[in-house]
Amino acid sequence: MIDIQALTKKFGSFTALDTISFQVPTGSIFGLVGSNGAGKSTLLRTLAGVYRPDSGAVLFDGQAPFENTGVKGDLFFISDYPYFPPQGTLEDLRKLFGGFYPNWSNETFDKLCAMFPLDRKGKLKDMSKGMQRQAALISALSTRPRYFLLDEIFDGLDPVVRQLLKKLIAGEVADRNMTVLIASHNLRELEDFCDTVALLHKGGVLLEKDLDSLRLGIQRIQAVFRDMPEISALKEKIDIISFERTGSVLSFVARGQEEEIGKELETFGPQFYEAIPLSLEEVFISEMEAAGYDINNIVG
């Protein structure tokens, strides 16, 4: 389990992470979302042991990663712009990581190289951004990490490779109980992949929820009324987060189970109502608006 306890990281006078706390259960896929500058990359670098926390702690099964080669040997971090040695090839990466990671597997490396359409002896600097990320992934998974930290990993990957990657990671999670922390500013990429998602904004965690409960716990309802009830009256019965009224049609987002909301709504005599599924992005937008944030400023 990854345990983040009141973590603070500052760069001079700028606070990149401000006393954040949450936990990532072992064997889960945890998504970090937030706009640029929200603190996602800083959090991942701190988790990877690249940065030293200014206060608080990050613990992997009770151990801090900074200057802890035991912990670092079990985790792998792919940054948003992974570095490759000049003139380096996939074979060079094998030599580099194979020399340092105790669980490095040449077998996995060969298998993955066969799976991704990459030239093992081709220069990485000449490859496309997507191919470079594939190379980083091959190296990373060959270290057989227990903790996998990924920053904007889907950038530049084509849909086929993206699905392949998701499949591979899901397989590793299922087979080896690997824990994955993935940061992205694209909510759509995470919604069919993550178990839990946390929203970071200006160095703080605005929201951290299990995706299923998040989806089930918030509903978009469209209802038609002959006599439009007072919104204040509705809000007394239903936890409405946001609403929009057009003639006799009331559209609102509310917290609660669909059945419960429907039951309360019927007391106001709607002519018709239906629940419309919310995308993860819409769920987030609603939650953020309810919390008083302008979502346009948070998820860019």
Add this chain to the structure above:
Amino acid sequence: MTSTTSSANKGAQALSVLQWQLRRSSGLLAIYTAVLMLGFPVLSVFSLAQVKNNWRNGYYGQGFSAEALQNILENDATSLLSDIHTILGVSAMLLFAILFTIWNFGFLHKKREIDLFHALPVSRSAMFWGRYFAGVLCLYVPFLVALGVEAIVFLAFGVFTPENSLLLLQVLGQQLLMTCAMFSFTVFVAVCSGSTLDTLASIALISGSYPVLILVGASVISCTIPGVSLTPDLMLTCALCPPLSAYFTAASLPGRFNFIPGFYLWWVFLTLVLLGAALAFYRRRKSESAESTVSYGPAKLVIRVLSSGAGGMLFAFLVYNLTPNMSAYLISFVLSSMVLYVVTELVYLKTLRRLYRHLLPYGAVLLLFGAFTLSVCFGFFGLDTYTPKVGEITYASLSNPFRGNMLHNYWWVAPAEEGKRYTEEERELLREQGEILQPGLSSPQRLEGMINLNKTLAEMSRQVQYPYFIGQNNFSARNYYEGYHFCIRYTLDGTSYSREYSFPKDFQSPLLEEAVASAEELFGSKEYYEGFFAFGATGILESVSKYSPETGGNSGLLLRDVEGKEAFLAQLEEAMGTDIQAMSSDLFTQSGKLEKATVDTRTDVIYTGDYASFHLTYSEFAPFTARGGFFKEEPAKGKSFLLTHPEEVTITAQEMPETYKLLEELFRQEARHTTGEDVG
């Protein structure tokens, strides 16, 4: 198949880093090796082959024996190795030390690289040592290879003499030490810097600022404080500057300057300090400092303050020399240091937007400069009036203020290579190496007189102007030749310094009369005359006295009244004449054997048969004593003299048996006089 690599211990981690880094460095390593191979063995092959061809088969070698030709080749090999090492070996080492630093530690300055390497399961210590030793190996191995091949070339040309093999070892030792020192220095700077540009700028600023501060500071003191003439010790000037020290140690190879063990020990110590500091700073370094402007801000601040101050002082001093005016000096310092401060702001911070916030440290520049200038104007903490105590002085000397510059020139020449024809440039070099000798006074009474004279002169200087203006101590040529000029030189235990005062002809002060009287008393003393020991002095002395070399610190032989002095001098003349006639060097072969040699007892000149004059000096860099110039009473037999003709050649006489015999006799006489015992 799963790898069995374990990163459990730091040694294994460091080894993995080292292996990886060595693989990465192969290209740069090959270039460095090629440069050194071209510089050392390849150049040596061409050069030695040409020398061999010119002398053995060409015009130059006509009339030379095979042995003499071999000596020429061996000496050329020695010179060649020293020159290549100084010019190319050191320069290449400095350049590649910087390149390998950027190559091995540049990852600290790039966020993408640091993300990769600091996320690896490698401790920071292991990462540091792995990369450090990879750099050291890449700098050492090409040099060892080049020098090994150089030794083979020497063997092939038959010049691998004991002297040259020792030289090779010395070159090797120096290079290994200074490479380590330079690399530790550049790595330390890289660790403390946020970017590669910062690193390069800091290396240049640190390397330049310290020597400039020392040299310009000493010059300002010397040109301002009356009497004071500071010549900064070269070792002190190099002490915190690895590039300069590398050149200095290379230029200090035996045969050029003295080997200075203390200097090498200092660099061993400083290398260890730099290395320890680099490791400590690296372990504490924040990864986020990459590409940042705030990596170890205080260090950057110190560099900016020192470099602005040093640059400002250098420019101000140059301006002052063009326009000798204190206001020009002060204004040019403020302007130039400000410009430099702004430039360093741009280099380090890449913007001037926050310059106004960073002006406070510039205040420190002005403050330090103001404090220094004021202290100089007020005598630099009593330096203007300081005189040593009698007990501290080994001997002191004084130039004659009334008879012009009475400093006695004395040719101090490098051991001549037998049979070698010197080019005009080489002869010029010999002349430049001439040293100045002054008679030394060592009795407490005379030393007390010298100190009192010094105090009087210092007091007179304060009467002229106090606080001193910058440049006040600059002598005018008129004062020097027409006015009153006093030069006192103290030799303490192993060190010496001088106090030189100059007053115009029309300067009037009761103190001047006092000073002149004191000086006359000193000049008129028997001890003063006895202080001379050159052949020229023997004719006017009651007894041959102590010979005190200006530098070197060895005392010579003190001879009291020599019985039958006139007869002795006649014998000396005859003995030298016999020895000179017996010489058969190539010079004399060409011009005919000498028929007669005459010793002029008032000048240290020997006139030969055709009236060419030669100066007689002594070889092996030792002061002359009756035993041939060896303080440790080493017998003179087998040692060589140098005959120097200022216009044409310097030759070495391998044996002057008759002269030695006589000098030995002189030595025995003195030993009997001093100890009452016979000396063998």
